[in-house]
Amino acid sequence: xxxxxxxxxxxxxxxxxxxxxxxxxxxxxxxxxxxxxxxxxxxxxxxxxxxxxxxxxxxxxxxxxxxxxxxxxxxxxxxxxxxxxxxxxxxxxxxxxxxxxxxxxxxxxxxxxxxxxxxxxxxxxxxxxxxxxxxxxxxxxxxxxxxxxxxxxxxxxxxxxxxxxxxxxxxxxxxxxxxxxxxxxxxxxxxxxxxxxxxxxxxxxxxxxxxxxxxxxxxxxxxxxxxxxxxxxxxxxxxxxxxxxxxxxxxxxxxxxxxxxxxxxxxxxxxxxxxxxxxxxxxxxxxxxxxxxxxxxxxxxxxxxxxxxxxxxxxxxxxxxxxxxxxxxxxx
Amino acid sequence: xxxxxxxxxxxxxxxxxxxxxxxxxxxxxxxxxxxxxxxxxxxxxxxxxxxxxxxxxxxxxxxxxxxxxxxxxxxxxxxxxxxxxxxxxxxxxxxxxxxxxxxxxxxxxxxxxxxxxxxxxxxxxxxxxxxxxxxxxxxxxxxxxxxxxxxxxxxxxxxxxxxxxxxxxxxxxxxxxxxxxxxxxxxxxxxxxxxxxxxxxxxxxxxxxxxxxxxxxxxxxxxxxxxxxxxxxxxxxxxxxxxxxxxxxxxxxxxxxxxxxxxxxxxxxxxxxxxxxxxxxxxxxxxxxxxxxxxxxxxxxxxxxxxxxxxxxxxxxxxxxxxxxxxxxxxxxxxxx
Numbered sequence: 001x002x003x004x005x006x007x008x009x010x011x012x013x014x015x016x017x018x019x020x021x022x023x024x025x026x027x028x029x030x031x032x033x034x035x036x037x038x039x040x041x042x043x044x045x046x047x048x049x050x051x052x053x054x055x056x057x058x059x060x061x062x063x064x065x066x067x068x069x070x071x072x073x074x075x076x077x078x079x080x081x082x083x084x085x086x087x088x089x090x091x092x093x094x095x096x097x098x099x100x101x102x103x104x105x106x107x108x109x110x111x112x113x114x115x116x117x118x119x120x121x122x123x124x125x126x127x128x129x130x131x132x133x134x135x136x137x138x139x140x141x142x143x144x145x146x147x148x149x150x151x152x153x154x155x156x157x158x159x160x161x162x163x164x165x166x167x168x169x170x171x172x173x174x175x176x177x178x179x180x181x182x183x184x185x186x187x188x189x190x191x192x193x194x195x196x197x198x199x200x201x202x203x204x205x206x207x208x209x210x211x212x213x214x215x216x217x218x219x220x221x222x223x224x225x226x227x228x229x230x231x232x233x234x235x236x237x238x239x240x241x242x243x244x245x246x247x248x249x250x251x252x253x254x255x256x257x258x259x260x261x262x263x264x265x266x267x268x269x270x271x272x273x274x275x276x277x278x279x280x281x282x283x284x285x286x287x288x289x290x291x292x293x294x295x296x297x298x299x300x301x302x303x304x305x306x307x308x309x310x311x312x313x314x315x316x317x318x319x320x321x322x323x324x325x326x327x328x329x330x331x332x
Numbered sequence: 333x334x335x336x337x338x339x340x341x342x343x344x345x346x347x348x349x350x351x352x353x354x355x356x357x358x359x360x361x362x363x364x365x366x367x368x369x370x371x372x373x374x375x376x377x378x379x380x381x382x383x384x385x386x387x388x389x390x391x392x393x394x395x396x397x398x399x400x401x402x403x404x405x406x407x408x409x410x411x412x413x414x415x416x417x418x419x420x421x422x423x424x425x426x427x428x429x430x431x432x433x434x435x436x437x438x439x440x441x442x443x444x445x446x447x448x449x450x451x452x453x454x455x456x457x458x459x460x461x462x463x464x465x466x467x468x469x470x471x472x473x474x475x476x477x478x479x480x481x482x483x484x485x486x487x488x489x490x491x492x493x494x495x496x497x498x499x500x501x502x503x504x505x506x507x508x509x510x511x512x513x514x515x516x517x518x519x520x521x522x523x524x525x526x527x528x529x530x531x532x533x534x535x536x537x538x539x540x541x542x543x544x545x546x547x548x549x550x551x552x553x554x555x556x557x558x559x560x561x562x563x564x565x566x567x568x569x570x571x572x573x574x575x576x577x578x579x580x581x582x583x584x585x586x587x588x589x590x591x592x593x594x595x596x597x598x599x600x601x602x603x604x605x606x607x608x609x610x611x612x613x614x615x616x617x618x619x620x621x622x623x624x625x626x627x628x629x630x631x632x633x634x635x636x637x638x639x640x641x642x643x644x645x646x647x648x649x650x651x652x653x654x655x656x657x658x659x660x661x662x663x664x665x666x667x668x669x
Contacts, residue, residue, distance in 0.1 A: 059573075061569060061572060061573060090576075090577065091575060092575070093572070093573055093574070093575035094573060094574035094576070095575055098573075099570070099573035101569065101570060103566055106565060106567065107566045107567055107569070107570045108567055108570065109567040109571070109585050109588075109589070110589070110663075110664070111588050111589055111592075111662065111663060111664060112585075112588070120571075120574055120576060120580075121574040121575060121576075124575060124576060124577075125575060156664040156665070158664070169570070172570070173573075
């Protein structure tokens with residue numbers, strides 16, 4: 001990527017392995033990407049494609065054992081997060097890199113008030129007194145659009161609805177003004193109208209606060225609405241990376257194309273069946289030596305089973321890991 | 333919460349009355365004879381007279397009614413008068429529940445025995461819990477480490493070895509071989525100085541150790557399982573993602589959640605420990621409540637057994653109530669009104 005100076009996060013050749021009783025699982029293989037200041041990077045892929053594991057590896061949130069980050073560099077603020085000691089990493093987590101998780105129902109501690117959970121990072125990272133933290137907590141709840149914020153601080157998570165809890169989660173993630181917000185399928189567990197509200201909120205907050213966001217999802221519709229750039233993942237690898245318009249207009253990787261075809265159309269003939277990608281995602285038992293998508297790829301040929309295609313740039317800001325990309329894809 | 337507690341307390345009155353009736357029925361059915369321990373030379377007619385003098389000639393409902401009046405009306409009044417030194421509602425001719433064998437008021441007997449039981453059994457329960465909770469926390473946090481494996485083994489031993497074995501074992505080791513602690517609990521010892529306090533501590537060590545082993549084995553297993561359940565929860569990941577220290581994650585976020593089911597087990601275990609201490613009290617010659625109950629059963633002493641069993645029943649009912657209230661306090665999701 002050009003313009004290296006404005007990158008907040010630069011991930012190079014990340015490999016994460018889970019050691020299980022039945023051998024190793026190579027969940028993340030040679031993943032590289034970067035995140036620019038203020039950018040919203042969408043990460044898509046089906047379940048088990050390594051989206052969440054990649055992001056958790058960055059910041060040491062995976063339980064180890066069984067997880068083990070084998071190789072790679074994660075450059076943040078001039079240091080490699082993978083080489084950083086646990087204490088410094090804790091200072092970064094929650095303060096400079098915020099997280100929002102998938103299920104707001106279980107992500108908040110049920111026995112502590114929302115206020116307590118919001119004040120925690122403020123006291124820990126900003127050294128605030130209880131009173132100052134309380135004031136800031138009210139501001140944060142107002143920021144994420146929770147009415148009657150001062151009162152609601154005294155409430156417990158079960159007294160909030162799902163959408164409200166996700167707003168609280170976002171408030172916690174934003175508590176210390178992070179430079180990067182990692183949102184791991186934050187709207188998947190919510191119903192559609194709430195999902196739209198949360199998306200609106202994130203768009204708005206991004207403009208206000210100017211942080212970079214990594215948004216993990218398997219919903220391409222969401223991506224189309226908010227992302228600047230898209231990372232498509234499959235089998236623990238990045239198979240395509242492009243600006244959001246490029247992905248929808250000119251998808252190169254067969255998997256990206258297949259994903260786009262599976263989006264159901266609201267208009268059009270009603271009798272049409274939903275499109276699916278045939279087959280199952282690969283078991284990641286061994287380090288990949290071939291293209292992970294070859295068994296489900298309509299255009300697979302003999303070379304795909306022999307070697308794993310590397311990502312190659314086909315136009316500025318657009319790279320693809322497929323042998324067919326660029327050359328024959330123009331007519332495909 | 334207060335409303336709920338009062339409602340539960342009201343409800344426990346008929347429950348306890350029913351229990352007392354069942355206890356009375358069972359004791360009445362038992363073939364024991366209060367004159368059984370008397371010399372064989374006493375002729376049967378005299379024995380019959382003795383039984384009649386104890387009120388055993390009357391029909392069962394009458395005897396139950398009299399026991400109820402004695403226990404629920406007269407004895408509380410007696411305690412009231414004794415405590416305040418007053419004389420209310422005709423205390424001169426008020427009767428007491430009297431033990432058949434010792435001819436002493438049952439309540440006085442229990443008051444005499446209570447301190448020993450509370451000291452030894454109560455202390456062992458507290459010690460057991462205080463040891464068990466940290467063991468459970470560490471075992472879960474370092475699952476399958478040598479600490480956890482050792483803990484599992486010791487718990488298994490503590491769970492499966494009965495106190496009449498472990499009690500005798502520690503007596504052989506620490507009293508007979510090493511001579512560190514006395515093997516008999518001296519009830520007459522009064523703690524007045526540092527030396528007598530140390531003597532008291534020394535004679536308590538072994539019974540407390542034996543009983544605490546059982547408590548620890550049980551509670552630490554519960555604690556470990558409960559911690560393991562919670563360690564994988566999403567909120568733990570959230571706490572870590574907020575950059576909280578591991579000690580905070582573990583001892584604030586996970587511990588509070590894990591204690592909820594364990595507190596229930598602890599509260600429900602209180603009466604069971606008093607019942608289970610009977611054997612340990614025998615082994616170490618602690619003349620506490622448990623020993624009193626055994627003597628009462630052997631002597632066919634129905635008033636004593638009836639009263640003690642009923643007190644155990646009250647404790648069980650109360651422990652249930654306490655467990656429910658604690659649950660409501662610890663878990664904000666549970667509200668009783």
